Amino acid sequence: MLEQFKEIxxxxxxxxxxxxYIQDIYGVKSTQVGYANGNTKNPTYEDVSHEDTNHVETVxxxxxxxxxxxxxxxxxxxxVIEPTSINKQGNDEGSRYRSGIYYIDPEDKEVITKSxxxxxxxxxxxxxxEVGPLNIFYxxxxxxxxxxxxxxxxxxxISKEKLNSVKDINKYNKPSQETLENLTDIQYKVTQESNTxxxxxNAYYNNFEKGIYVDITTGxxxxxxxxxxxxxxxxxxxxKPIDPNVLLTKVDRQFFMKRKEVISKIGNSHLGHVxxxxxxxxxxxRYCINSASLKFIAVDKMKEEGYGxxxxxxx
Numbered sequence: 001m002l003e004q005f006k007e008i009x010x011x012x013x014x015x016x017x018x019x020x021y022i023q024d025i026y027g028v029k030s031t032q033v034g035y036a037n038g039n040t041k042n043p044t045y046e047d048v049s050h051e052d053t054n055h056v057e058t059v060x061x062x063x064x065x066x067x068x069x070x071x072x073x074x075x076x077x078x079x080v081i082e083p084t085s086i087n088k089q090g091n092d093e094g095s096r097y098r099s100g101i102y103y104i105d106p107e108d109k110e111v112i113t114k115s116x117x118x119x120x121x122x123x124x125x126x127x128x129x130e131v132g133p134l135n136i137f138y139x140x141x142x143x144x145x146x147x148x149x150x151x152x153x154x155x156x157x158i159s160k161e162k163l164n165s166v167k168d169i170n171k172y173n174k175p176s177q178e179t180l181e182n183l184t185d186i187q188y189k190v191t192q193e194s195n196t197x198x199x200x201x202n203a204y205y206n207n208f209e210k211g212i213y214v215d216i217t218t219g220x221x222x223x224x225x226x227x228x229x230x231x232x233x234x235x236x237x238x239x240k241p242i243d244p245n246v247l248l249t250k251v252d253r254q255f256f257m258k259r260k261e262v263i264s265k266i267g268n269s270h271l272g273h274v275x276x277x278x279x280x281x282x283x284x285x286r287y288c289i290n291s292a293s294l295k296f297i298a299v300d301k302m303k304e305e306g307y308g309x310x311x312x313x314x315x
Contacts (some may be wrong), residue, residue: 004066005029008073009036009102009134012081013089015057017158020148021080022061025166026243026313027068032060033147034139036102037132045141048096056130057096060137067243070108072312074101074115076166080158084125090157100130109133166309172266175217187216190292191269194254194261199234202291206230210314211298212242212307213289217267221307222246222294223287226315229279235272236289239282242313249274262287269293 012018015033023031035043038055048055063073081089087098101112112131120127139145148154156163180192189195199205204213213223213236223238231237241247245265252261252273262271271293278286297305299314 002064004064005062006065006070006108007104008061008063008070008108009058009100009104009137010061010077011036011056011058011098011100011102011130012077013057013092013097013099013157014155015059015140015144016147016154017156017163018057018080019059019146020156021158021163021166022059022077023146024163025063025068025073025076026310027065027073028061028063030062031146032139033144034058034060034137035096036137037100037135041138043138045144053096055096055138056098056100057140058100058102058137068313070111071115074112075312076309077101078119080162081129083119083127083129084123086128092157098130099128100132102130102132102134104134106133172215172218172220175267175269179217183216184292187292190290191217191267191271194252194270196272197235197290197292202235204236204291204294204296205234207236207296209296209298211296212302212310212314213238213294213296214307215264215267215269215271216293216295217269218264219295220246220264220266221310222264222271223289224310224313225299226313227282229282231278231286231288233286233288236291236294237278238287238289239278239285241287242310247271262289264293 019031019033035048035055036058038053040053043053043055047053081099087095089097116127210225212221214221221242224242227239229237248263248265249260252259259273262274272289275286276284278284302308302311
């Protein structure tokens with residue numbers, strides 16, 4: 001497993017719903033449901049359902065720590081559990097449905113403890129999420145793996161609104177002709193004709209407010225303010241995109257130069273260029289982007305405009 005890939009085990013009611021929710025979080029690489037920290041070997045679903053095994057329905061999560069931190073992952077997890085409820089989540093009751101965070105890396109304990117303390121500040125009742133090392137985990141039967149992918153109308157204690165809050169699949173489409181016609185003159189020239197706006201005379205070159213930057217033609221999230229830095233070039237500069245898969249690059253030989261053009265994958269819009277003279281500590285890249293190709297969404301407006309699932313990435 002790659003060094004940046006980390007593991008955590010999360011429990012919070014029926015594992016069908018928890019897995020479906022977590023697997024769609026950006027940065028999560030794989031999930032697997034199973035039975036954890038009980039007192040019997042190789043339990044079946046029937047065993048866990050009807051016998052006193054003390055196993056808890058749990059999701060094994062592998063995530064890329066360069067995309068999402070454990071702290072942010074836990075904040076999203078808290079959105080779909082009732083942290084003050086003992087042995088009950090939604091309509092599911094019993095010790096196998098208790099909430100829990102189980103770690104295999106001892107260094108995660110401090111992160112989890114601080115996260116729980118921060119969560120407690122929001123509640124008068126005591127937080128009862130079980131926290132501890134993973135002692136044992138048995139993979140559940142294949143029938144239960146990705147259950148809601150195989151059975152979209154199957155039972156889930158998590159609302160569809162919550163399930164959809166962490167994903168944007170099929171949400172963004174190639175811009176319509178009407179959308180392009182509603183662009184300003186400079187927005188159209190930049191995105192559709194690959195022009196460049198004036199340096200130091202554009203909307204976002206000196207904007208360092210917290211939030212995200214989305215494609216002006218599609219609304220797709222492209223960059224986070226946390227990755228923006230002052231480069232002195234006169235255009236917004238970012239160390240990386242929110243997800244490498246949202247961008248395309250191609251060689252640009254205009255003006256007798258060889259540069260790497262950056263294009264939005266879905267919108268097919270010209271954004272700017274990427275150079276290798278960025279800060280070394282953030283990977284050495286500088287995405288030099290035209291403000292006219294972007295729309296800025298302030299962090300306090302992100303939920304209202306449908307980007308609430310990305311708030312945890314804004315630092």
